[in-house]
Amino acid sequence: KNQVEQSPQSLIILEGKNCTLQCNYTVSPFSNLRWYKQDTGRGPVSLTIMTFSENTKSNGRYTATLDADTKQSSLHITASQLSDSASYICVVSGDSNYQLIWGAGTKLIIKP
Amino acid sequence: NAGVTQTPKFRVLKTGQSMTLLCAQDMNHEYMYWYRQDPGMGLRLIHYSVGEGTTAKGEVPDGYNVSRLKKQNFLLGLESAAPSQTSVYFCASSWSLMFANTGELFFGEGSRLTVL
Numbered sequence: 001k002n003q004v005e006q007s008p009q010s011l012i013i014l015e016g017k018n019c020t021l022q023c024n025y026t027v028s029p030f031s032n033l034r035w036y037k038q039d040t041g042r043g044p045v046s047l048t049i050m051t052f053s054e055n056t057k058s059n060g061r062y063t064a065t066l067d068a069d070t071k072q073s074s075l076h077i078t079a080s081q082l083s084d085s086a087s088y089i090c091v092v093s094g095d096s097n098y099q100l101i102w103g104a105g106t107k108l109i110i111k112p
Numbered sequence: 113n114a115g116v117t118q119t120p121k122f123r124v125l126k127t128g129q130s131m132t133l134l135c136a137q138d139m140n141h142e143y144m145y146w147y148r149q150d151p152g153m154g155l156r157l158i159h160y161s162v163g164e165g166t167t168a169k170g171e172v173p174d175g176y177n178v179s180r181l182k183k184q185n186f187l188l189g190l191e192s193a194a195p196s197q198t199s200v201y202f203c204a205s206s207w208s209l210m211f212a213n214t215g216e217l218f219f220g221e222g223s224r225l226t227v228l
Binding site for chain 1: 116152153154155156157171202204215216217218219220221222
């Protein structure tokens with residue numbers, strides 16, 4: 001069964017610290033992997049999209065990595081800011097049936 | 113540009129009532145989608161459209177109907193609301209197929225529906 005699992009479910013860190021969020025997937029065949037940021041009460045906003053051949057992709061202080069062999073991805077946030085408080089969702093695309101497999105997300109709280 | 117706009121933002125219904133959620137996008141995207149988001153779960157695709165006049169079922173279509181009479185609008189209808197349809201509904205659009213490598217989704221702000 002195609003699944004996307006994220007860990008941890010929630011995370012609290014101090015402002016200015018770094019953190020890494022994990023995503024494991026069993027989707028096959030694999031087309032691409034995305035990370036979205038969802039602020040409370042808002043819709044998801046795309047951070048990165050990575051294809052099979054990409055290992056790393058950055059968007060400002062956000063860096064996503066992908067290991068297609070082990071079917072794992074991570075999202076690293078550098079020098080966290082209060083505005084980084086949000087849910088971060090990992091999404092994996094197969095190449096059929098117009099289907100995206102969404103993870104349940106990691107809720108990140110940044111404390112001053 | 114407003115992007116993707118959903119109305120209403122909040123609605124409370126009684127079991128058996130009907131309603132329509134409206135989604136409008138001003139990015140000239142061909143593809144539009146309706147998702148629902150429930151606590152502790154990933155987003156689930158209800159219905160989608162690959163162009164004006166077309167609709168197709170997603171992962172959880174039962175109890176919902178959709179229409180895409182104009183390219184910029186995608187309507188989601190509940191004919192007879194049930195408590196299990198209490199959720200946050202998101203509309204999204206994209207200029208290419210959502211599973212494609214360039215299929216970035218643009219989401220609306222969401223519509224919170226409560227069915228009593």
